[in-house]
Amino acid sequence: MSALLEVRNISRSFGSTRAVDDVSFAVREGELLGLIGPNGAGKSTLFNVIAGVIPPTFGEILLNGAVVTGWKPYAMARAGVARTFQIPKPYRQLSVVENVMMSAFLRTKSMAAARELADTVLADVGLTAYRETAANVLTVGLLKRLEVARALATRPKLVLFDEIMAGLTPTEVGAMTEMVAGLPARGITVIWVEHVLYAIMKTATRMVVLNRGKLIAEGSPAAVARDPEVVKAYLGEEIELA
Amino acid sequence: MARVAATGGASGRISLLPRRGQMSWFEIALLLACVAWVGVGLAPSLADVTVLTFLFAGLALAWNIAGGYAGLISFGHAAFFGIGAYASTILLLSYDLTPWIGILVGAVAAAIAGSVLAVICARLRGPFFILSTLAFAEVVRIGALNWSSLTGGAEGLSIAPMPDLANMVLASKSAYAALMLCYLGLAFAVTRGIEASRFGYYLLAIRDSDEAAAAAGINPLLVRTGAMALSAALTGIGGTLFAQYFLYLDPTYVISPELSFQLALLPAVGGLGTAIGPVLGSFVITPLSELLRSYLGNAATGLHLVIYSLVLIVVMLYFPSGIAGALDRLTRRKAPP
Numbered sequence: 183m184s185a186l187l188e189v190r191n192i193s194r195s196f197g198s199t200r201a202v203d204d205v206s207f208a209v210r211e212g213e214l215l216g217l218i219g220p221n222g223a224g225k226s227t228l229f230n231v232i233a234g235v236i237p238p239t240f241g242e243i244l245l246n247g248a249v250v251t252g253w254k255p256y257a258m259a260r261a262g263v264a265r266t267f268q269i270p271k272p273y274r275q276l277s278v279v280e281n282v283m284m285s286a287f288l289r290t291k292s293m294a295a296a297r298e299l300a301d302t303v304l305a306d307v308g309l310t311a312y313r314e315t316a317a318n319v320l321t322v323g324l325l326k327r328l329e330v331a332r333a334l335a336t337r338p339k340l341v342l343f344d345e346i347m348a349g350l351t352p353t354e355v356g357a358m359t360e361m362v363a364g365l366p367a368r369g370i371t372v373i374w375v376e377h378v379l380y381a382i383m384k385t386a387t388r389m390v391v392l393n394r395g396k397l398i399a400e401g402s403p404a405a406v407a408r409d410p411e412v413v414k415a416y417l418g419e420e421i422e423l424a
Numbered sequence: 425m426a427r428v429a430a431t432g433g434a435s436g437r438i439s440l441l442p443r444r445g446q447m448s449w450f451e452i453a454l455l456l457a458c459v460a461w462v463g464v465g466l467a468p469s470l471a472d473v474t475v476l477t478f479l480f481a482g483l484a485l486a487w488n489i490a491g492g493y494a495g496l497i498s499f500g501h502a503a504f505f506g507i508g509a510y511a512s513t514i515l516l517l518s519y520d521l522t523p524w525i526g527i528l529v530g531a532v533a534a535a536i537a538g539s540v541l542a543v544i545c546a547r548l549r550g551p552f553f554i555l556s557t558l559a560f561a562e563v564v565r566i567g568a569l570n571w572s573s574l575t576g577g578a579e580g581l582s583i584a585p586m587p588d589l590a591n592m593v594l595a596s597k598s599a600y601a602a603l604m605l606c607y608l609g610l611a612f613a614v615t616r617g618i619e620a621s622r623f624g625y626y627l628l629a630i631r632d633s634d635e636a637a638a639a640a641g642i643n644p645l646l647v648r649t650g651a652m653a654l655s656a657a658l659t660g661i662g663g664t665l666f667a668q669y670f671l672y673l674d675p676t677y678v679i680s681p682e683l684s685f686q687l688a689l690l691p692a693v694g695g696l697g698t699a700i701g702p703v704l705g706s707f708v709i710t711p712l713s714e715l716l717r718s719y720l721g722n723a724a725t726g727l728h729l730v731i732y733s734l735v736l737i738v739v740m741l742y743f744p745s746g747i748a749g750a751l752d753r754l755t756r757r758k759a760p761p
Contacts, residue, residue, distance in 0.1 A: 204607050233639070259641035267639070273632040275697075284629050288641035296622075336640060 184247060186211045186371050187232070187263075187340055192241035193395075201227040201394035202238075203395035209340070214363070214372045216386030216403065218379070220416045223392040225375045229342050232373075233265045234258040245340075259260050259288060262339035264345055266332075268375075272317035279304065279313045281328055285335035302336045306361055308354075322349035327358070329354055340371045348376035355381055383407065391416065447616070450755075455609070462601045471597035473579070477710040478604035478665055479665060484690035484702030485611035489618060490538075492697035494651040495631030500541070500557030501659050501687045503564040504534040508660025509667040514574060515582050516591065525594040527664040531657040537564075540655025542649040560679065563677035580674030583667065592668045600669050604613035607665055611658055615699045620656075627651055631697075632688060641650035659687070693739050695746025704747045709736075 185208035192204040209215050215356040219225055229282040234255040243251045244401050245261055255262070264285075272280050283293075289295050292334050292412035304310050307327045312320065320328065326346050333341050339383045343362070359381045366387075382389075382403075389406040393397040393415040399406050406412055458478070466474055483505070490496040512526030517536045521529075545556045568575045568744065588594040589756065594600050601671045618624040629637040634644040667673050677683065694705025716728035743750045 233636070254637070254641045255638035258638055266637055267635070269635040273629055273636065273637040275632060276628055278626075281624070284625055284637070284642075285640040285658050287625060290743075291622055293620070315514075331634070332640065424761070 185209060186213075186246060187373075188240040188242075188244040188247075189228075190244065191244070192228065192231055194231055195239045200395050202231065202392075204241075205392070205397045206241075207369075207390050207397065207400060209232040209337075209373060211371055212366045212369075212386045214366055214374065214385060215390040216391065217373055217375045217392065218359065218377075218382065218383040218406075218416065219392035219398075221275075221389075222282075223307055223416075224395040225392055226344060227395075228392070229344055229375065232394070233263060233342060240291075252309045259338075260344060261335055262337075263342070264333035264336045264338035264340070265342040266326075266329035266381050267347075270322070270329050272320070272325055272328055274318040275316065277314050277316055278309055278328060278331075279299075281315065281317050282331045283334045285332045286334045293357070297332060299329075299337075300335055303331045306334065307331045308357060314320070323351065326350060330358070335371070338370060340373065341365070342371060343374040343376070345375055345377060347376055347381055354376075359385055439531060444725040446620075448700075454700075454703070455612075458605055459607070462598060462605055466598050466601060468597070471601065473711050473714045474601045475604050475735075476598060476714060477706055478608045479662060479669070480600060480686070480690060480710045482611040482665075482701045483662040483687050483707035484694065484706050485608070485615050485699070486655050486662060488655075488691040488696065488698075488702045489615065489627070489658070490651045490655035490661045492626065492691050492701070493631065494627040494648065494650060496648060496655075497540075497554050497688065498557040498652075498655075499554055499681070499688055499711065500559075500561035500685045501656070502679045502681070503561035504656035504659040505658075505663040505683065505687070506564060506568060506675065507534045507537055508663030509673050509678050510568065510575055510663075511660070511666045512664040513673055514582065514585060514652060517581060519534070522590055523664055523668055524590075527592075527661055530660045530664045533743065534660025534663070535653040535657040537607045538654075539649050539670035541656075543645070546645050546648070558684070561679060561681065561684055565675050568679055569673040575675065576673075578674060578676070579673055581673040585671050593671065594668075604665060604669075606607040607662060610661075612703065614654070614658065619699060622733075623647070623650065625761040629695075648738070650668060690734065693736065693743075693746060695748030701746050701748035703749075708747060734753060 188208045190206050192205045193200060198205060205228060217225055217301055226290065230236045232243060234253045234257065237252045242249055245263065250258065250261065259407060273284065277302050279297065282303055283296040283313060286296035286299040288300065293393065304313060307330050309324065309331055311325050312324060316327065326349055330346050347358060350358060355378060363385045372388065385405050389403050390397060391406055391412050398415060399409045399412045439647065461474070487498065487501050489496055504604055509528035511530035512523045515521040515526040515529060516523055541557065541560050545553050571607055583593065587593050594603065618627065626637065626642050629640065629642055630647050633720055637644050690705035690709055691702040694703065694708055695701025711722045713732050720728040
């Protein structure tokens with residue numbers, strides 16, 4: 183099967199710092215790809231390059247085999263690539279449902295249809311009770327869920343999750359993990375950056391590990407967890423915490 | 425900052441700020457009162473202030489589309505006002521084109537200027553955007569002052585004061601008040617229409633976060649440009665109406681920073697990002713400033729401005745979400761559970 187998204191030799195420098203260094207990997211449709219690595223490994227930079235927020239210094243991004251390098255974020259969203267923000271960026275003065283409707287408008291002009299889609303997604307992430315709440319009073323955990331809801335409401339083919347578990351209680355992590363695990367079956371391919379390892383390790387179909395901007399390992403969660411280089415760079419002590 | 429009634433509008437609740445895009449009873453009553461006020465016939469002493477109050481309410485609504493909903497705070501809207509006023513007046517004086525058509529030409533010219541400003545300032549946010557709008561208006565003002573072959577320069581342009589409906593020179597102040605009320609109604613209807621539309625939601629999106637908007641497939645620059653164009657076009661229409669009322673134009677007033685500040689101030693006092701706010705702002709502030717000027721203007725030079733400023737400071741301090749926000753809280757508290 184051909185790749186939905188292909189990242190070819192992507193590098194991104196900020197001044198003399200090379201945040202992402204010659205990274206290549208591909209995601210096939212229906213995969214749930216975990217992307218892990220220590221802080222500063224370049225995960226968020228890589229996300230921003232894929233989502234079109236910053237152009238790569240070198241390399242190419244292909245979506246369904248077509249080159250989309252340098253596309254603007256809104257063009258990527260329209261092409262079916264949604265993303266969440268590690269630091270939530272809600273529309274603070276709008277209600278939760280209006281926040282999600284904003285994304286739903288990408289696929290429908292109708293107010294009623296947008297509200298309906300938003301309500302479906304809110305139920306998926308467990309935010310129905312906060313439907314009319316203004317976003318500026320939500321806790322971090324709820325804002326993370328709102329990020330997920332907004333991404334899903336664009337009806338994406340591929341969604342990029344950036345640390346959606348941070349700030350969630352263990353119960354919430356369980357519910358969210360289950361929801362994310364169900365996405366591929368609904369035709370949504372996932373690339374997921376996460377520090378809450380027990381959640382991602384049991385859900386991902388494949389893992390990619392970054393360290394200092396370079397791809398150091400790729401494979402099944404079990405294989406990656408045993409990889410000596412990964413253990414040295416990242417897992418060592420953290421796996422016990424998890 | 426004004427908080428939009430995001431949670432408002434539940435059916436059956438008495439609220440000044442209904443769900444976006446809908447009319448409240450308060451608004452309908454206010455509109456009918458305005459129509460009655462004009463219909464009954466105006467006392468000569470109240471005619472002038474009525475005309476100005478309606479005109480500035482319309483202008484405040486126009487400013488609010490960009491400044492209130494989209495968060496594009498502009499201190500340069502006098503430029504669009506001036507462009508509208510000069511476009512129709514020059515077309516009337518030099519080409520004998522009726523202002524009924526000139527008003528549309530002026531609106532289009534102002535919209536183009538607004539789009540250009542939005543594109544030039546694409547990367548600027550917050551204070552930097554505000555300052556560039558101020559500079560833009562100054563460029564337009566100085567241009568109008570010096571291009572005297574077209575604008576008459578500092579001497580200005582005069583329209584012959586001969587009542588003629590075809591040339592939009594009306595016979596009575598009551599007729600002008602009716603015309604300005606139509607303008608207010610148009611600006612209000614456009615505002616409500618925007619609120620109920622997808623475009624209206626996009627304005628609110630870019631006010632809070634360009635990045636989040638882009639991630640939802642919204643092109644922020646396109647929305648900013650659209651907001652400025654629409655806001656400028658409506659402001660330009662107000663400019664033509666002003667020219668047809670005063671029958672005289674000069675850059676020193678029509679494109680002044682003072683006017684720009686006034687246009688930003690009215691919605692801020694009334695309630696940013698609400699439809700009724702700019703109307704309330706003008707209904708309170710415009711008569712106040714006119715009354716103060718007529719009663720105190722001769723007694724002590726500048727005293728009326730001191731009092732005017734004090735009132736504004738009090739409003740800003742104690743009603744940060746504007747008159748509309750304060751009234752909304754009041755009505756909600758009184759509403760039955």
